[in-house]
Amino acid sequence: MTRSIERVAAVGTAPERVDGRAKVAGKAPYAYEHPVERPAYAHPIQATIAAGRVRGIDTARALAVDGVHTVLTPDNAPPLRRGQDAELEILQAPDVAFRGQIIGCVVADTPEAARHAADLVAVDYERRDHDVTLASDRPDLYRPGEVSHEADTEDGDVDAALAGAAARVEAEYRTARNHNNPLEPHTTVAVWDADGLTLYDSTQGVHSLRSAVAEVFDLDESRIRVLAPYVGGGFGSKGTAHAHVVLAALAAKRMSGRPVKLALTRQQTFTLAGYRTPTVQRVALGADTDGRIDALAVDVVEQTSRVKAFAEQTALPSRTMYAAPHRRTTHRMAALDVPVTSWMRAPGVCPGMFGPEVAMDELAERCGLDPIELRLRNEPDRDPETGKPYSTRNLAECLRGGARRFGWDARPAAPRQTRQGEWWIGTGVASSTYPVHHAPGSAARIERRADGRYHVGVGAVDIGTGAWTVLGQIAADALGVDREDVVVTVGDTALPFASVAGGSSGTTNWGSAIVAAAHGFRARFGDDDPPAGSEHTESAPENPDTERFAMHAFGAQFAEVHVSADTGEIRVPRLLGVFAAGRIVNPRLARSQFLGGMTMGLSMALHEEGVMDERLGMVVNHDLAEYHVATNADVPSVEAEWIDEHDPHVNPMGTKGIGEIGIVGTAAAVANAAYHATGVRVRELPVTADRFLTA
Amino acid sequence: MRVNLTVNGERRRADDVWEGESLLYVLRERLGLPGSKNACEQGECGSCTVYLDDVPACACLVAAGQAEGREVRTVEGLADGDALDPVQQSFVDAGAVQCGFCTPGLVVAAHDLLRREPDPSDEEIREALAGNLCRCTGYEKILDAVHSAAGAR
Ligand code: FES
Ligand code: FES
Numbered sequence: 001m002t003r004s005i006e007r008v009a010a011v012g013t014a015p016e017r018v019d020g021r022a023k024v025a026g027k028a029p030y031a032y033e034h035p036v037e038r039p040a041y042a043h044p045i046q047a048t049i050a051a052g053r054v055r056g057i058d059t060a061r062a063l064a065v066d067g068v069h070t071v072l073t074p075d076n077a078p079p080l081r082r083g084q085d086a087e088l089e090i091l092q093a094p095d096v097a098f099r100g101q102i103i104g105c106v107v108a109d110t111p112e113a114a115r116h117a118a119d120l121v122a123v124d125y126e127r128r129d130h131d132v133t134l135a136s137d138r139p140d141l142y143r144p145g146e147v148s149h150e151a152d153t154e155d156g157d158v159d160a161a162l163a164g165a166a167a168r169v170e171a172e173y174r175t176a177r178n179h180n181n182p183l184e185p186h187t188t189v190a191v192w193d194a195d196g197l198t199l200y201d202s203t204q205g206v207h208s209l210r211s212a213v214a215e216v217f218d219l220d221e222s223r224i225r226v227l228a229p230y231v232g233g234g235f236g237s238k239g240t241a242h243a244h245v246v247l248a249a250l251a252a253k254r255m256s257g258r259p260v261k262l263a264l265t266r267q268q269t270f271t272l273a274g275y276r277t278p279t280v281q282r283v284a285l286g287a288d289t290d291g292r293i294d295a296l297a298v299d300v301v302e303q304t305s306r307v308k309a310f311a312e313q314t315a316l317p318s319r320t321m322y323a324a325p326h327r328r329t330t331h332r333m334a335a336l337d338v339p340v341t342s343w344m345r346a347p348g349v350c351p352g353m354f355g356p357e358v359a360m361d362e363l364a365e366r367c368g369l370d371p372i373e374l375r376l377r378n379e380p381d382r383d384p385e386t387g388k389p390y391s392t393r394n395l396a397e398c399l400r401g402g403a404r405r406f407g408w409d410a411r412p413a414a415p416r417q418t419r420q421g422e423w424w425i426g427t428g429v430a431s432s433t434y435p436v437h438h439a440p441g442s443a444a445r446i447e448r449r450a451d452g453r454y455h456v457g458v459g460a461v462d463i464g465t466g467a468w469t470v471l472g473q474i475a476a477d478a479l480g481v482d483r484e485d486v487v488v489t490v491g492d493t494a495l496p497f498a499s500v501a502g503g504s505s506g507t508t509n510w511g512s513a514i515v516a517a518a519h520g521f522r523a524r525f526g527d528d529d530p531p532a533g534s535e536h537t538e539s540a541p542e543n544p545d546t547e548r549f550a551m552h553a554f555g556a557q558f559a560e561v562h563v564s565a566d567t568g569e570i571r572v573p574r575l576l577g578v579f580a581a582g583r584i585v586n587p588r589l590a591r592s593q594f595l596g597g598m599t600m601g602l603s604m605a606l607h608e609e610g611v612m613d614e615r616l617g618m619v620v621n622h623d624l625a626e627y628h629v630a631t632n633a634d635v636p637s638v639e640a641e642w643i644d645e646h647d648p649h650v651n652p653m654g655t656k657g658i659g660e661i662g663i664v665g666t667a668a669a670v671a672n673a674a675y676h677a678t679g680v681r682v683r684e685l686p687v688t689a690d691r692f693l694t695a
Numbered sequence: 696m697r698v699n700l701t702v703n704g705e706r707r708r709a710d711d712v713w714e715g716e717s718l719l720y721v722l723r724e725r726l727g728l729p730g731s732k733n734a735c736e737q738g739e740c741g742s743c744t745v746y747l748d749d750v751p752a753c754a755c756l757v758a759a760g761q762a763e764g765r766e767v768r769t770v771e772g773l774a775d776g777d778a779l780d781p782v783q784q785s786f787v788d789a790g791a792v793q794c795g796f797c798t799p800g801l802v803v804a805a806h807d808l809l810r811r812e813p814d815p816s817d818e819e820i821r822e823a824l825a826g827n828l829c830r831c832t833g834y835e836k837i838l839d840a841v842h843s844a845a846g847a848r
Contacts, residue, residue: 019792020787025771182830231794233796263733266734463794589790632827635833
């Protein structure tokens with residue numbers, strides 16, 4: 001077992017966020033806003049074909065624009081080290097692998113001049129027919145190899161068990177291409193000087209970004225500093241380095257000493273900042289007459305770019321959700337002429353809890369069971385995937401507690417029973433889950449200073465999650481002092497190494513480091529009043545319990561849906577999520593995390609779809625006017641609750657991570673509620689009005 | 696061209712402004728006021744909302760020249776020194792701020808709503824703020840913040 005914090009005083013309270021005042025006053029500097037001397041501005045030139053190569057680039061007209069300094073192209077760009085991450089190795093070859101790929105860059109005195117000049121660059125292409133169509137019957141689908149989990153798993157004999165099942169669901173489900181769209185577009189300010197490179201960047205991980213940039217520029221990491229004190233959201237799209245960071249650094253290198261600022265436009269973020277692959281999920285469930293699942297199969301087809309393979313782990317959650325003796329999961333990918341797919345909030349788990357959780361709803365109906373009862377009957381005693389016990393698993397409590405709170409029991413069992421005026425009304429439920437991720441190596445430094453306070457430094461990044469605030473709470477308890485006596489600094493590679501803000505693992509990794517450093521500090525300097533200058537740095541130790549237990553957060557999502565009988569318009573007046581996610585460090589900030597996740601799930605359910613024009617090979621609705629995200633008026637009542645869960649195994653704080661679980665299962669709950677309202681089963685996201693009009 | 700305007704009560708001047716520049720750019724890059732954010736630069740997200748002669752506007756859609764001789768109030772001009780405006784304080788208190796990138800625009804839009812309607816209903820708030828996108832909070836806490844600011848005024 002991990003050594004816990006002895007005293008819980010600040011943890012569990014709800015102080016306001018430490019960065020709140022600066023943000024509401026407009027005084028918090030985001031990446032683009034760090035004052036630098038006489039900056040130049042870079043604007044990317046993007047490929048206007050989806051496949052082929054650049055035969056020649058004519059930059060004469062661009063260079064003639066007033067204020068333009070240089071145009072980088074594959075012909076003149078400084079060399080980069082190649083062979084590691086092809087997404088980042090830009091301007092090194094004439095090949096075009098997707099429409100929108102960076103093939104050059106204008107650097108000018110103003111962003112307007114740079115942008116205008118970029119439009120004047122004439123590119124001669126050698127085109128190849130592009131292929132951007134994902135289909136589950138493509139002959140060239142392949143099994144991904146180089147991924148963090150096994151691509152395929154199999155236990156027992158799924159096909160035989162399915163054939164003999166009393167109740168069966170076999171169907172295909174689809175999720176749409178989703179774009180992260182954090183409100184802050186991806187920006188980088190790059191400054192080279194004699195010491196090396198400084199980057200002010202909108203990143204989720206200063207250290208991971210530094211490693212990536214060091215690699216491609218063939219620089220020692222000690223010569224790069226990355227700062228990101230304030231980041232305007234990320235949702236995964238700032239979790240790995242993208243090409244624009246390299247472009248900004250290349251441009252600044254060419255400008256010898258003059259800082260370069262680069263902000264992607266909203267449109268550019270649709271092709272240059274990662275996105276969630278669309279998925280096709282073939283789900284099969286077979287159960288006995290009591291609803292006990294005997295066979296479970298999830299076969300996924302999804303896409304990746306040709307530039308860089310990224311395998312969305314869509315079948316992952318099905319490996320741990322429900323007990324079933326016969327089980328199979330597979331992933332197959334199509335490599336297409338499309339932009340690089342990447343992380344988006346709850347990668348794999350979020351899309352992967354759509355198909356299976358709708359299938360559960362269908363199975364419940366076939367078995368004549370309430371969907372909650374079906375889920376309760378299939379609760380495993382151990383993790384079906386690994387055979388390990390769960391450190392804690394409170395899905396059943398979430399489902400039962402949520403049902404009470406939501407008023408679930410009043411619901412008629414059959415669909416299409418309740419109508420008020422033009423509206424069909426229904427309710428639906430889905431489970432939610434997210435794994436507890438541990439990443440090794442994070443460290444924290446604690447220093448007593450002359451101001452009497454304990455200064456805690458960790459190279460973490462607060463992308464809006466509240467890390468800055470909760471790390472102070474954790475440090476206060478670990479040191480046994482008041483929260484006011486702790487000052488936290490984050491967002492700088494000059495601070496001790498910290499893992500990326502992703503996978504809902506920030507509090508786990510950075511909090512564990514802080515607890516270790518606090519214990520080390522006290523062991524060295526004693527409990528009372530150490531002198532100013534006392535300083536101690538320590539890394540989080542390995543947690544042996546991660547080998548012994550399966551660690552996951554769980555939750556239950558409930559939705560009420562109204563569908564217009566006349567127009568098919570769909571409204572969601574009510575969402576409730578109940579979560580079991582370990583200890584909640586700061587209820588005020590946690591609630592926003594859950595609610596924000598659920599709202600993004602609602603947005604995924606009803607609106608979000610990047611529409612690929614197959615002739616052009618581009619996503620045509622690439623801005624916020626046409627790629628719809630939920631607005632204030634779309635979200636009538638969203639409530640998030642949690643159960644008081646104590647998990648002594650996950651980490652010293654007992655936290656499981658809350659940044660992603662809120663988005664998991666929401667879309668399935670909405671689709672299930674829409675079925676209950678109308679009797680129309682929608683198996684494809686987003687759930688739009690037209691789907692109800694054919695019925 | 697040269698643009699003269701009043702920003703947060705102060706006379707300001709910007710030189711060498713290109714005709715196509717937006718007010719948002721002038722504020723952020725020329726006048727050292729990066730509080731108003733640029734998240735779409737085409738009027739879709741509301742994060743650049745400022746008062747232009749007392750009327751909220753998307754600064755990204757206002758050409759710099761249109762601001763000549765006019766009065767602009769940005770998020771930086773709402774607080775009185777260190778004392779936050781009640782709307783700003785309510786956003787902090789309610790937990791309506793996460794990444795904070797939507798916040799300046801939302802604070803200005805909410806401030807304007809409360810001047811026009813001191814005690815707005817849920818529907819009025821949602822409608823009034825529907826042009827301000829937030830990707831983090833899910834809007835619930837923003838609603839709470841506006842209600843509590845209404846109470847505090
Ligand atoms: S930046 Fe002006 S509305 Fe989005
Ligand atoms: S707080 Fe991040 S977009 Fe609103």
